[in-house]
Structure formats: structure tokens, C-alpha cells
Amino acid sequence: MELKEVVQILEQLAPLSLAESWDNVGLLVEPSTPRPINTILLTNDLTDTVMEEAETLCCDLIISYHPPLFRPIKRLVQRDWKQRLAIRAVEARMAIFSPHTSWDSMRGGVNDWLIGGLGSGHVTVLSQALCGGPPTQRLEFTVKSDEELNTVMEELKACYSAAALQSENSGIHVSFTCSDLALPHFVQTLLGHTVLSQSLTITKLEKHPLPGHGQGRMSILDQPVTVATAVEKMKTHLSLNHLRLALGVGQTLDSLVYTVAVCAGSGASVLNVLQKMTTLDLGEMSHHEVLDAVAKGTTVILSDHSNSERGFLSVFRERLALRLPEAVSVLVSQADRDPLQVV
Template identity: 35%
Template structure:
């Protein structure tokens, strides 16, 4: 009888942990492709390290990184496979990545919209940012009130005010190294009273995940000045270099107050298009979707698609996954303790949840700087 082929024991513990945190039933299966997308065979003679690498996009650079650190499994938020494959060849760059990972014994799991919908997941993380519920990191020497007023007091921060001709530099969203350094500073939270609910509630509701659903609507008890929300978003995302905003014509940022916010990570055009809210907060919307929104008197804030998702890995998912893997890895080690070829792998109870250092949105920001006098 031939030996049973399976993935690495630690990889299976990670899959169980992800499915416990973000069940596939929460994902939008009408178009999404979630779950274990690549199951690499376990070869005891070249055993991988007990490392799970978190990333938003699984690119060639991320695959190189996973191979370099001898990772056992990659958890990639976006699925690298969306549609059925008729072949796996080296001619296609994404298929090449999958083949390389399989040859190195590295599996791939993708949770995608299950993370969006889950309570405490990506939708709630973005809602926490706009309501001040999430931990933010203040500039040294400024108390929270001074920090909030800082963005309101600078007319030069208003992109709708004409400026002098610029010089240009290119900047990407802060790296995971910078995010980790920021987390080591003293956090502050000031939650603004509000209510929130899913735009499209999960149906049928999962008993294990009550309140799940796609998108979020936040309604503040008291209207919030738009500059204050911009400050919360900037600090909640660890001060990115900038992001697009659209406001109704013949208005200024300083004049606008926000009572309600529609939230969708990633591409939010279709989910947010018919909402009766003051602000649409998402990763990206098309030109015409944004134009239609401001014609209705709404404000649109885009974070760039994956920058609306990437901070979640270090702010929430890493700690969630570490805590859940502890129990699932213990169960796997106990259940398979009698398998001789797994003894060495199961003897190692240590593991690491790492976040990709090379993962980034394909777009960077061109920083506009005044010319020297």
C-alpha cells in the first residue's frame, strides 16, 4: 500500500486556525475563490520551518521571500487563483509562482471576503479607524486634542486649494518594519459614540460569527468634522503619504461634517453605490462612481485598493492567528503523534507568524513639494 500524501503538519494547523477564525461560509462564493488554493506535499527530508507568511498579494517577490525564510505556508488575503486553470505552465507568471512554491513544499491559503465579512475582521477594523476605536500612535509631544486639531489648522493640507508648482518624489505606504516600530510606541484610543452594522448581513447567520456581513455602515451620535476623520484615518493607517479624496463641488474640506459612513475594503463601488450616507470610505472607486457620489453631496475617500487591507495584517490578523494556532497546532501534534515520518516535525512546538516585508500596493504616491525660493 502506498504512503499517504499530505501537506506539512504545521500547514494543516494554520489552515484549521484560519477556517476557525474566518470560515469559508462567510465568503462571497458567487465570485470569490477562498480556502486552500495550493497544498504542497510534505517531504520529511526537506522539512520546512514552522513559519506562516502573511501577505495581501502573492507576487513573485513574496514567493521569493517565503522560499528564503523556508516558510511552510503563505496566507495570502487575495486569491492567486480566481478562475479554473486548464494548465499549469511556466509561461504564466502566476502559475510559475505556484509551481515554484509547490516545488519548495510551501502551501497557499486565501481567506479574502471571509475576512471582510467576519465580526472583528477587515470591515470592523476600518470602522474602528473612522470611529477612533482602534489604537493609534500619536506624534511625540502632542496630546490627542492637539493631534486632532493639527490637520484642521493647515490650509496647505487642503488639496482643493491651489499651490505653487511642485517637485516630485515617489513614496509607497509604510513598510511592515515601520508598522512594527509604530506598534511599540504608546497607543491611545478615544472612541467616538456611534452605531454600526453590516451593509449586507450574512444569511443564514453563523452561530459562531454573529453580526457578520459585507461592508459596514457607521452612524455617529454627533456629526464629525471631515478634517477630524481625515486625521483619524491617517493615524489609523500609520500616516501614509496620502490618499485620494473627492468632495462635492463648491465646498471645502473644512466646511464638511460627516454623520454617516459607508465602508468597504478593496473595491467598494458596487457595494456602496446606493447607500444614503455622507462618506464613502473604501480602497478604490471608478471615476464615474466617485463623480456620481459627489453629485449627490457625498464625500469619497479611497485608500488605494490593497492599502485599505494591508494594515489589518499587523494590526489584527497576526495576533489573532498566533493565538488560534497555539490550540490547533497542539491538536495536530496530539492527533498525529503515532506517525513515524512526522515525529521530527511534530516535536517542534515553536512557530512564527511573519508579515511580508516586500508586499505592497502596485501604486505609490508622487509627493508634491514646493519649489525652493
Template identity: 30%
Template sequence: MTAVVKSICNAMERIAPLKLAEKWDNVGLLLEAPTPRANSRRILLTIDLTTAVAEEALKSPTSFIVSYHPTIFKPLSSVTLANPLQASLLKCAAAGISVYSPHTALDSVWGGINDWLANGISKPMNGADAEDFGEVTILGEELEDGFGGSGRLVTLPNPVSMKEIEYRIKSHLKLEHIQVAYPPGQDPETHSVSTIGICAGSGGSMLLGTPADVYFTGEMSHHEVLAAIATGHNVVLCGHTNTERGYLPTLAEKLKAQLHGTASEVKSTDGELAMTLLLMEVVVSKEDKHPLQIV
């Protein structure tokens, strides 16, 4: 592993320790290019390494990709150009581009995606005082050393209507439309809620049965939604990656800060590495998009 790749991996580990990832997940450095790309100091952040994102990386001075979702999840029996996703990996490796995935480690860590979602709905949109902010706690099992957990529970100081929660979510995620399910007989204009359970991505299996008035996630199965409303819970679904993509600019700032900190530490012993890390550009992909459109 080159010093630059190692430094980026170490920086991501400090942001989202891989020990926080779910046991079923596949995280960390998933593709290590055998030869680093020359004169390329860009780190590209994306939710998915789609064909379009891979082409964006290949056409730009990118040497490292942080893909939130793992580009390799299940064991591969072969790696060929016939498979479009595998072709992207092969082209990246040939071009000298390495790929890293933090996935559920970035969900769980304090200050990660779940906290970003929680912060967006725990405060009123009218700039109220700090005491009006909701309390954010871990939902589910607390992970090692208190670094975080699989979900978050927002407890509001004062109940608000479901319509207010929907407004906050759409404003925070910059969405015009979301999917909502209400328990039978409930009026969202007048019904008040005070606790919101949160899980980025697909949260049905984690949220069901938890003590929250509202389940807020990207997607749930049909039967999970039915089970939730049958037991008196509201459901808000925003599209899997819509609950994740808006965090990428925050991740970019965190990664820049970590790289600059590393550069300061190694400056006296490795000036070339320090200069390279200082010059690294962290960019959010322009081609990364939710795969589904509302038409």
C-alpha cells in the same frame, strides 16, 4: 492533507469562516504542497503572492503562506513556468509551501478587516472618552448566523468635519496622501458628517446608494465616484491594498492564538503536532507592498 496544514486551515476557518466569503470568491486552501517543507515552521502573511513575496518565502524557513487575495481566481487552462504568477505557485509547491486565501471572509467577519477600518475612524484621535466612540453596524446584508456582513456603517455620536475624517483615515492607515471627492459646493473645512460607509478593497458596487455621508474604500471606478458625489456623498479612496495591509499584524496575533489553542487541545494525543504548532512562527511579509507609487 498533513496534520499541520489541516491545523492551520482549521485555525484560519475559526478566524474567518469561509461561508462568509462572497459567492464569486475563491477562498480556502488553494495550493497544497505534496511534500511538506522540512524544518520549516514559518507562516508568512501577505496581501498578494507577488514574485517578490514568493522569493521571500523560498529564501526563508516558510512552510505555509496566507495570501489575503486568492492566488488562483479564474480557472487555469495550464500551469507553466512561462507565467510569472503560475511559476511562483509551482516553485512553492516544489519547495513544500502551501497557500491559503481568506479574502472576503476576512472582510466580512466581525473583528475582520472592515471592523479594523471602522475602529480606526470611529474614535477621536485625542483619546476621548468611550461615549465619544462611533457605533459600528453592518452595512449591507447580514451574513449567516450574524457573523458579519460585506461592509460597515460608522455612526458618530457627534458630527465632525470632513477634514477630521480625512485625518483619522490617514492616521489609521499611516498614509500621507489619500484621494477625496466632495459634492459640488461643499467646503471640507466646515461641512459636517456623521455616518461613514466602509468597504475594504474595491467598494463602489456595495457602497453606492447606501445611507452614509462618506464612502470610504480602497478604490472606485470613475463613474462610481461621479454618481456618489452627484447624490451628495463624499468619497475617500486610499488605494486598494492600503485598506487591507495594515490588518496583517492583527491577523498574525489571531493566528498565533488559534495555533496555541490547538496545540493545547492535541497535546495529550499528539505531542509532536502540539510541539510543532507551538513553534510555528507567524510573520508578516516585508516584500508585500502596494503596486502603485506616488511620484
């Protein structure tokens, strides 16, 4: 199977347009010589030990949830560990793809998987994702005759789109959309027609929300559980022996959890919009963020950053394998683990 075919399937499962604007997602390393994709390795982080595993398995594609190349680079040298990994991938003719926040945002993605660990409930998105594409503007104006309309449209023909015409008693009403980049050209052209420019209006169009997609999740549980039970449920869900717990003011291990909010990884900024919550469940928070939550009476459960994400790899492996030929092996890294351990 060709790399471009696999990438197309990956982007169908989780459109890159769902990723945050600051993120670096998609195909990050592409071999110069095309090679068939026979073995794919899924990992949360691409580290030296994971790269050694990929080389041993003769992988053709590494899907690294966190992008190993994030900030702009000016050179490829051995002293930087991330650049060193990119060089090894190029030399081994391995491709690297990173989905990161597109997996967080998508319906049925990392955050839906994470909140499912506490049981069923009414789940809503905390930070709503919007449809992709560049910002657009709607321009409307009125012309007096078909002849004037034809003249204007001929001038705009090279760049106008989705023009809609509607006849009125006073003339012909014209409405069409354009991108922000094309707007200056449109306006300059239209203002060249004195009569037309008097009726010109410009409206900035908002992007439509994508139901079920976005960052963070909140759930009103169908069956409330105690804090102690919530902790045990999340240990099982995340396959961890230990979690960090900060009881909210007035809360005990026997307090009931009715409403829970989650955000995989470092998601405190997403959860800041919330008022009173029973429990927050996420990878990591700063010391002062935990203090703020606890003071509001909110109990905080922390698993450390990548532990809140890694379990989704097995879920995604099943989804991806169903879309690929049986000859393509999709593996989850056995060397990948959170760098922090309880000792």
C-alpha cells in the same frame, strides 16, 4: 504543527462559508509530502518579491489575502506570473491559503477594522451574510395511520432528515426538511401515494442572517469630525502619507462627518444601496462612481485597493499567534505593498 491543524484554526477564525460565492478561498496549494508548519507569512498579495521573501525565510505556509489562483487554469506554465508563483510554491513545498472575502465579511474583520479608523460609533452591516449550507425545502403532508406513515418513511429512509411528527384529529402531520438536490427524489416518492399527495406542501426555507457578519459597514459616529480630520485619521490608521479626496457637492474640508460607510478593496457595488451619506471610505472606485457620489453631496476618500486591507494583516497576526504554539512564527510580509504609489 501539521498543515491541516493550522487550516482548521484559520477556518475557525474566519469560516470560509462567509466568502462570496464568486470567490476562491481556502487551501489553494498543498504539498504532496506533509511537512510541519514552523513559519507562516501573511501577505495581502502574493507577488514575485513576496515569494522571494518567503523562500528566504523558509516559510512553510503563505496566507495571501487575495487568492493568487482565482480563475480556472488549464495548464501550469512559466509565462503566466501567477502560475509561475504556484509552481515555485509547489517546488519549495510551501502551502498557500487565501481567506479573501471571508475576512471582509466576518465580525471584527477587515471592514470593522477599516471603519474603526474614524472612531467609535453605531456600526451596522451593509450587505448581511447568511448562514452557510445548501438551500433547503420543507415538505409537509398528512397520513391517515401509523401503518401508512411507516410505509412512507421506509421509502424515504435513505435520504430524509429532521422528520417531525404531530398527531391531529384527521391523521398524522409530518414535516421534514431536505436539500434542493434531494427534493426531486422526495417528491417523486411522495406523489406515488395518491391520498398523501393531496396534502403535500413544499416551502422554500430562507437562510438565517448572521448578526455582525457581511460585506461593508456603516457607522453613525459618536463624535462627528470634520472632513479634514477624517482624512488625517485615515492616514494614520492606514499608515499612508496621501489619500485621494473628492468633496461632495456643497461640502468643504470643514464640513462635519456624521455618517460614514466603508468597504475594503473595490466595494462601490456594496455601497450603491445607500442613499445620502456624509462620507464614503474605501480602496477604489471608478471615475463615474466617484462622480455619482459627489453629485449626491457625498465626500469620497480613496486609499487605493490593497491599502484599505493591508493593515488588517497585523491584527490577524496577533489573533492567529494566540492560537498557535510558540514554536510557530507568524510574520507579516515586509515586501508586500500596493502596486500604485504617489510620485
